[in-house]
Amino acid sequence: MRLAAPGKASPAKSEQIILFRVSGQLFAISSAAVQEVRSADSMSGAAAEISAPGLRKVRHVVRRGDRSLFIVNGAMHFGLHAAEGTLLFVLRKTRTALLIDGIEKMTSMTRLQSLPLCFCHEERQWYRGLTALDQTVVPVVHPEGFLSSEELALLDSALLQTDAAAAQNPEVTDPSL
Amino acid sequence: MTVSTELEVQSFVLLRLGERRFAVSANQIAELVAPSRVFRFPHRTLKLEGVILRRGRIVPVCDVSEMLLGKRLTSRRFYLIAVRNYGTQREWIAVPVTGECELIKAEMMGAAESDAPHVAGWLSHDGDVIEVLNLDALTPGTGPALAGATVRQPAEVRL
Numbered sequence: 277m278r279l280a281a282p283g284k285a286s287p288a289k290s291e292q293i294i295l296f297r298v299s300g301q302l303f304a305i306s307s308a309a310v311q312e313v314r315s316a317d318s319m320s321g322a323a324a325e326i327s328a329p330g331l332r333k334v335r336h337v338v339r340r341g342d343r344s345l346f347i348v349n350g351a352m353h354f355g356l357h358a359a360e361g362t363l364l365f366v367l368r369k370t371r372t373a374l375l376i377d378g379i380e381k382m383t384s385m386t387r388l389q390s391l392p393l394c395f396c397h398e399e400r401q402w403y404r405g406l407t408a409l410d411q412t413v414v415p416v417v418h419p420e421g422f423l424s425s426e427e428l429a430l431l432d433s434a435l436l437q438t439d440a441a442a443a444q445n446p447e448v449t450d451p452s453l
Numbered sequence: 454m455t456v457s458t459e460l461e462v463q464s465f466v467l468l469r470l471g472e473r474r475f476a477v478s479a480n481q482i483a484e485l486v487a488p489s490r491v492f493r494f495p496h497r498t499l500k501l502e503g504v505i506l507r508r509g510r511i512v513p514v515c516d517v518s519e520m521l522l523g524k525r526l527t528s529r530r531f532y533l534i535a536v537r538n539y540g541t542q543r544e545w546i547a548v549p550v551t552g553e554c555e556l557i558k559a560e561m562m563g564a565a566e567s568d569a570p571h572v573a574g575w576l577s578h579d580g581d582v583i584e585v586l587n588l589d590a591l592t593p594g595t596g597p598a599l600a601g602a603t604v605r606q607p608a609e610v611r612l
Binding site: 301303354355356389392395397398399402406408413414 | 492494495496504506512513515539546592593594
């Protein structure tokens, strides 16, 4: 039995992507989705601890004016072995800063295949799809897939408590990311 | 009263999983290929090992042995590439098998109500009674999360 063949080659339009690693696993993200790349150390001074029930992947928050960026541990998000993240991707149009191991390289993809339909759980929120690069298949992450609206609500609630605690003891910050 | 039980001869592919043989309608089979590198990435869907690259397509690999035999395959010789239906959409899925496959013609008896959902029917071949598999029921891909996703996402996006 045959399925419709993948679309015929047309003038290739490409998308710039960043390949990065989390716990040794390779992922890709559109470079347009990354607003900043920062070392985890450089953000540590501004980070405050946060704890939302049942949400272990976020333990720190960074305040930027009236905006809060939640630092999502990539390894915990994907259920990988815990790793010491060294870089942060501040993701555009989200409230997420993603903690990763490191950047592999920048490249471009010309084809994004949607996630096969038999993948039917959280990964459908995690990934925009899969791309084949140099005979390797790489999942392309969805920038908005790291924190759901329910998780953001939990974090906002926890943030209020953090603020209340900080108001009582204004010198407390957490240098450990 | 006489019940007419005329059965139609159809084509099936016999596949081997460990010591047992199963059948799948030949209409659902694309090809039999040698094992190739499985690319793994984090996900939460049980039974899916990862994906393989086949003719420019990314094909998920689904090991059905645990569900059918109660244990995982220790060796695999081929991937049977089959078509899996998702409502009106169809996609390839790779099922690891342990031996050569065989194309046969046989009459299938429909499944009984007491049969498991993955049993499409039964056929008799070489003195064996063989389960005909319903891959749509045997492999993952249903649920509310899927329904939303199929509407939103095209099968492939050329950038």
